[in-house]
Amino acid sequence: MGYLSEEKKKVTTQRLREMKQRGEKISMLTSYDYTMAKIVDGAGIDVILVGDSASNVMAGNMTTLPITLDQMIYHAKSVVRAVSHALVVVDMPFGTYQISDSEAVSNAIKIMKVSHADALKLEGGVEILPSVRRILDAGIPIMGHLGLTPQSINKFGTYAVRAKEEAEAEKLISDAHTLEDAGCFSLVLEKIPAVLAERVAKELTIPVIGIGAGGGVDGQVLVIADMLGMNCDFTPRFLRRYADLFGTITQAVGHYVEDVKSGDFPNEKEQY
Ligand code: KIV
Numbered sequence: 431m432g433y434l435s436e437e438k439k440k441v442t443t444q445r446l447r448e449m450k451q452r453g454e455k456i457s458m459l460t461s462y463d464y465t466m467a468k469i470v471d472g473a474g475i476d477v478i479l480v481g482d483s484a485s486n487v488m489a490g491n492m493t494t495l496p497i498t499l500d501q502m503i504y505h506a507k508s509v510v511r512a513v514s515h516a517l518v519v520v521d522m523p524f525g526t527y528q529i530s531d532s533e534a535v536s537n538a539i540k541i542m543k544v545s546h547a548d549a550l551k552l553e554g555g556v557e558i559l560p561s562v563r564r565i566l567d568a569g570i571p572i573m574g575h576l577g578l579t580p581q582s583i584n585k586f587g588t589y590a591v592r593a594k595e596e597a598e599a600e601k602l603i604s605d606a607h608t609l610e611d612a613g614c615f616s617l618v619l620e621k622i623p624a625v626l627a628e629r630v631a632k633e634l635t636i637p638v639i640g641i642g643a644g645g646g647v648d649g650q651v652l653v654i655a656d657m658l659g660m661n662c663d664f665t666p667r668f669l670r671r672y673a674d675l676f677g678t679i680t681q682a683v684g685h686y687v688e689d690v691k692s693g694d695f696p697n698e699k700e701q702y
Contacts, residue, residue: 441476441517443549443571443615450637456649458639459657462488462505466654467512475516479551479651480506482521482581487655494580495524499537506545519573520547524581527552527561534561538570551618553579555605559612566613574609576602577643578621593622606630618651619643621668642668
């Protein structure tokens with residue numbers, strides 16, 4: 431691999447740590463299928479998350495809770511087949527790591543063995559520490575996830591900003607250190623005050639990736655369908671739209687329907 435330049439080499443957990451040390455921001459997006467992952471990887475993203483947001487984006491569920499282990503593995507395999515550069519991280523779905531540490535490690539091994547992904551992401555702090563430890567002991571890298579953890583939406587009862595109160599902020603800081611000390615290679619902070627996220631990123635040596643957590647962290651993640659403007663109903667303050675694919679696709683499909691109905695498509699050059 432000596433002939434490959436740094437940019438072309440596959441991203442590793444070690445490389446993400448070096449990026450933090452150099453002050454180079456980390457870019458991360460979700461993908462759930464081969465075609466999108468191929469485009470996202472080719473565009474130079476550092477990390478692709480096969481998020482359990484697939485439950486909402488791909489399957490139309492209201493929450494991330496219903497997606498199963500086998501469905502996540504299907505999405506992860508499709509993404510891994512497309513990727514040659516980015517680090518591929520897969521969400522462990524709800525219910526696959528909370529019951530016991532042995533069940534957690536067995537499910538983690540299944541995802542890694544079948545999908546060939548690079549790492550896993552788990553939501554939660556000290557309460558999932560035994561599972562985190564067992565999975566790390568099996569040699570599987572873990573990205574933590576604190577703040578708004580959508581698998582706990584029924585406990586929170588709202589998707590509002592988390593850790594605004596001191597007690598929750600203190601617990602989040604303590605959980606972040608616990609996950610770093612356990613050996614997690616990075617941490618996602620979702621929808622928390624920017625000042626708190628910046629403090630965590632400064633205190634930790636592992637990269638901290640934010641979503642709705644301000645610019646003082648080591649990198650950013652967004653859900654691909656949101657940043658491409660495919661979903662008009664979702665308009666949180668933290669979201670920047672880089673395209674209007676809802677409009678573009680609607681227009682293209684409308685055109686196609688018109689052309690088929692009018693007999694304009696296919697023309698003579700578009701047939702054998
Ligand atoms: O599932 C997901 O897309 C996520 C991101 C929002 C971080 O966990």
